[in-house]
Amino acid sequence: MKIVGLYGGQDPNGLTAAYLKAVLAGAGADTEFVDLNQYVLKPDRPGQANLGLDELEAKLAAADVWVLGSPTYFGTVAGQFKQFFDCFRHRMVRMTQGGDTLPGKYKDKHYVSVSSCFASALDNTFTHQTDATFTMIDKAMSAAGIYKVAELVLPGTWGMTAVPPKKLAQAKAVGAKLAAKKRKDDETVKRYVLLLGMIAVMALATMGIQQLLPWSTSGFWPRYLSFVVIFFVLLASILHYMTFVRHHRR
Structure with missing residues (x-):
């Protein structure tokens, strides 16, 4: 299995990059770390060569899993990462004449998203510092038909000089799972089963509460x-809770 780590941020030797590299290290062999700072990221223009995007396109096409890493700056992805997504959009998805965005050549691949923020784990849990970063990555990958495997967040980076051993171990464990197991692409049946189970539990709880109200x-x-x-x-309470704890912010 080929795994490529795509890093977009100010420091390719910084904490977020190290966290991403730990995922690659856990995966073992056939991995590659790609620093977007090394590429000239510009949109495609008719009749103009675009060697940077050509090279990135080939690397991503050859990989089974993408590990996408960006620090959270001002509540969203770093500029390098946003520029990549904006310029690469037409190579990652296909557009219809009606303006619909449909999956392109990378459909059915998988990805892991990685981010970090200055906020503490507790603060990030309640203030959602990294939400927009992960949401932005998820939107782009969903449009491209790429399946999410996991997401990792490194909070409390203010004053931090190295990724904590516990976080490194967590990242390596995710990488090991990527290399060891081929994941199923379609989880539709699983989602319907979970939905049915949730509705059944909700109905039972509702009937129980009714018995307490004559x-x-x-x-x-x-x-x-x-x-x-x-x-x-x-139902609204559960959905809010599930959305609230969707990211493993600690």
Whole structure:
């Protein structure tokens, strides 16, 4: 399995780059670290050569997994990474005449996203410092039809001089899994099973709460209305919670 690490940030020897490199180290053989600072990133123009994007296109096409790393600057990806996505967009996806964005030649590959931020683990958990970074990467990869394997975040980098051993071990473990196991591309069935299970649990919880409210079971309409209200309040709470803890920010 070929794995390429694509780094976009100010310092290719910094903490985020080291965190990304740890994923590659865990994967073992056939890996490559690519520093976007070494490339002239410009959009394609008719009749003009674009050697930088040509080389990146070939490297990414040859890789089974992309490890995408960018520090979080001002709440989003670094400029180098944004420039790459903007310039590479038409090579990564295909556009219809109606303006729809569809997966292109990289469809069904996989990716891992890596970021870091100055905020502490607790602060990042509650203030979502790295959310926009991961969301931006996810949007681009989703448009390209590329499947997410994992995401890694290194919080508390202010004053940090080296990636903590625990975080390095975590990154290497992710890399080892990438190299050892071919992941399934389509998780549709799994998602439907999880959705069915969640709805079943929600319905049971709603009925249990109704039993604690005598007025809610006094007739058809009170029973129906109370079920709808309780069910959707619980559903909204769970969805908010799942969104809130979606990223492993600690």
